[in-house]
Structures are given as C-alpha cells and as structure tokens.
Amino acid sequence: MQQVKAAPERYLFKAMDVGRSTTPVAYFFDYYCPYCRVLSAHLTELAAASEIVVTRQHWPIFGEASLVAARASLAAEMQGDTDKLHSRLLRTPGQVTPQFLRRIAEDVGLSWSWMEQDMQADAVTASLDRARALARLFSFVGTPSLVVGRTVAEGEISQSRLRDLARLERSGR
Template structure:
C-alpha cells in the first residue's frame, strides 16, 4: 500500500473514530440548557437531547387483547397516572429536602440506555444527598424487551430488582425463559415465583402505567428522564444532568408536585 493511500485511510479512520466518540460520549458534545414549558402537564418543561432508541407504541407486548380492550387499558392507565403525575413518576421515593427525584425510562436492549443507566447509577452513588431515582421499565424494542422488563419487575417482588436490572443491562444475551431462569438461580431468586409474577395483573398494570407516563410526556423512544419537573428525551451528559439537578433544587420542583 502506497503512503498516500495509507495516509488517506488513516485520516478516514480518525474521522470515523471521532464521530463515534461524539455519538457515544455525550459529555464531549456542546450542550446548552434551553427549556420549553409544556402546556400539559402544567408546570413541567422539556429539554430534547440526542441519542434515542425505539419509537414504537409503548403498549406493544402488554397483551394480545383486541384493539377495543387495549384502548380501554390505555385510557384506564392514562387516567390513573394523570390523577397524580408526581406520584406516578416517583412512586415510593421519599426525597429529603435536599434531594431531587428522577424518573428514568429505559429498555434493556437500547444501547444508549445501557450507557446512561450506568452513568446515572454512578451519579446517585456520588451525590446521594442530591438525587434519588425511580426506575421505569419502558420496553419498546419488541417481545424480548417486554420479557426482560417483566422479569425485572417480578424480581422486585423478591427484593432483587437492582441485581436483575444490573445483570440485564450488562448482558450480551437476549432474554429467553431459559436465560431468565438461570439468571434467577444465579441471584438466589425463586424462579417459579418469578415466572408466576411475570404473568400477574400487578406487573401488567405497572408496565401500563409507565407506558401511560410515556404518552403523557410524548416520549418517542428511550432513554428518557424526568428530573424534578424537567423532561428529557434522549441521552444527555453528566454535566447537563447535574445542571438540571441544580436548577431544580434552586427553583423548587416540589411546588409543581404539590400543585399537581
């Protein structure tokens, strides 16, 4: 290979590598926090970020009922979450006066979710006095995503959600009943109870409520966040997350949730 061709190939390689780095490491991208008020829900505002996976109906995989019944499920879930948006978002979290609650919506097979979830988990460990997170399952990428989401929520019934969540986010394997059974065994989870809970009405309802929240905030894919009262679609940098947290602490996110 002549030197000119080698130089050209090296240049192309550098450009490709640089582009890939910018796409996969959002902290390298210039970001400016510009927020737009939402008409609904009142008091919330949005920031639209970059990398997102998915774009399907959030109710895909929740059942095989006919369209009339699915429409009724959607309407019921939407009514439930609309009665108290903050409660639906943040569930059983009890933030201290210095903490800002965050709701994270993710799919186990969304590559951007895998990156952002790890970073958010690290961040909560670094500043537990400033942030607390509620994790929402939003399986948009097909039946495998839906199966993994149900398994994680079933594991939560055995106090093993965090362990299941971490393993599924890191695993190169697609979820299958056999894989989930082995994973349950590895983590000391009762696999028979796990399977039974995966088919329960309670877990179906939890997925329906997260899907309804996604519709309320017009999420078109994952990852997605609600930080206090700031809605974020797509993966964003740690710096921007910290900036939003600081803004929510300063401006008092509780006022919106109290009024909701």
C-alpha cells in the first residue's frame, strides 16, 4: 500500500495523543501467538501506569481462526468496545468459531448481528491490509513485534525490558 509507505507513522500509531511522559507503542500481534498473550498483559499494565500508549496492529498470521478473531476484534471496536472482546479472545484456549464469537460478543454486551456484518466491512479489511503493509515495511518475521517510539523489538520481551525501552525512548525525545 503506497499510502503506508509514504507516511508509516500515520498508520503505525493511529493519531494517538502522546504526552511527554508516555511512549507510543505499536503492537503487532496474533491472538494465537503464545508470546503475544503474555506481552499483552505487560502492555496493559504499562499503559495503565501511563508509561505507554498502545496501538494494536492486528496481524493474523496463524491461519483462518486468527483472521476470524482479528476481524471480530476490529468489528467490536466499531461498536465502541476496545478491550472487553480483545481480553476474552486473548484468554480463549481454543480456536474461535462463529458460535463461540456470538456467545462472547453477547456476554460483553455487543450486538452479534452488527458484529457479524462489520467483520466483513471494508474498514476492517483496510485495517488488516495496513497492518500487513506495515509489518512488511518493517520486515517483521512474526509476532509479537513492537515499534516502541523509534525502536523495533521482535519476539518475547520481559516487562522490565519493555519498561526500560519505553523510558529510554522518552528520554531521547
């Protein structure tokens, strides 16, 4: 995608409001990546402490179930849910099915009929295409992958190393 190559930062951090005391983090993940599940918890804790601001980049690389989960999460965002369904999908031990998605969507207060329709929306497909283009631009080989400020990190990273990297990036601004 030419627009991603022309202005990657616009799509990488999605116009987030980042203050001097926080570091922007773009998080490329797949719901079926075991390391992503651990890293997601670390990112949530650091974001809650206002050390980082996270933009999730859905990069479903582990097959059809990954793609369905990513589309469901993006569709939930269209209904205003940015965390409930995402959290449930991260805790899901098996492969998602439409029946399972319907149950958890209703459990977290989402409209399944809207979500099912929105999963096929052009906006959802465009978001997935942009994440894929960004991953290609950064030559990522798998998940998890991060862009922390101006620094790229791939693979497993501990919470303390991530915190140190975020602090280093803030001090370099």
